[in-house]
Amino acid sequence: TLLQEEKEKAARERAARIARNKAAREERAAKEREIKAAREKEAEAARERAAKATREQGRGGSTGEGEKGDAVVAQKSETPSGLPGGGLEKGSAVQEGGGVRDSQRDSGKKVQSPTIKAGKYGRIEEQRGRLIHPVPGHGRRRPPGMFFQAQPATPVRAVYRGQVVYADWFRGYGLMVILGHGHRAFSLYGHNQRLLVNQGDWVNEGDKIAESGDTGSLEGVPGLYFEIRHHGKVENPLQWLAAGG
Helix, strand or coil: HHHHHHHHHHHHHHHHHHHHHHHHHHHHHHHHHHHHHHHHHHHHHHHHHEEEEEEEEHHHCCCCCCCCCCCCEEECCCCCCCCCCCCCHHHHHCCCCCCCCCCCCCCCCCCCCCCCCCCHHCCHHHHCCECCCCCCCCEEEECEEEEEECCCCCCECCCCCCCEEEEEECCCCEEEEEEEEECEEEEEEEEEEEEECCCCCCCCCCCCEEEEECCCCCCCCEEEEEEEECCEEECCHHHHHHCCC
16 A cells, blocks of 8 residues: 555665664774774874983983973973863773873873963963864853864864873764863863874964864764863863854
8 A cells, every 4th residue: 555655665764774874883983993093003103202302301401391491380280180071981081180091992191281381471361261262163062061063174273372281082082182271271172083283292372283073972073072171170161262263
């Protein structure tokens, strides 16, 4: 009958949609595995470079950010509690002061405490309500942070000067960058498809640090997840970012 034919047609269409969605998920998972493998290789090379630089520094004396005589404020115990927090299973991140580890893959990386030239650049809290947007657009709240929907490979920019304290894969956040701005302030950038910085790098406001994507996203919507953490607490990013981008 006509009714039976319509039911069979609807069932076939539903089965086809399920198959397409499954194929899309498998393709996305394969892409994430490929990106993850590439980042692991890149991270290993970065660790080797850092070790070499440390050895050379030990032979040739100190170098780097503090050499120019500017006032350097060393922040102790900078790692915010539960970083990155929000939506992660218990035990995904280690305790305050101990850094961050992916509970699926023990990368051995830790969040490092940055040193900031406070006299020259000031405190990030002085720029509350005036920080640039990490990607174009207004974004929407996704507690504890916010989400900016954006085309894949959209440039992700640092909202303020700081040091890269984490740049790697983190479960639930995909490829993620965390910047330390000193004075227990951090900004977090998740779901990227490509990272353009390594742990230990210094960046200025507006520098390109990643390209947006959908890695680690359950929704599969390309964009950027963004957080601001200050004194160990996740704060509403809208109170920190400039109105209108």
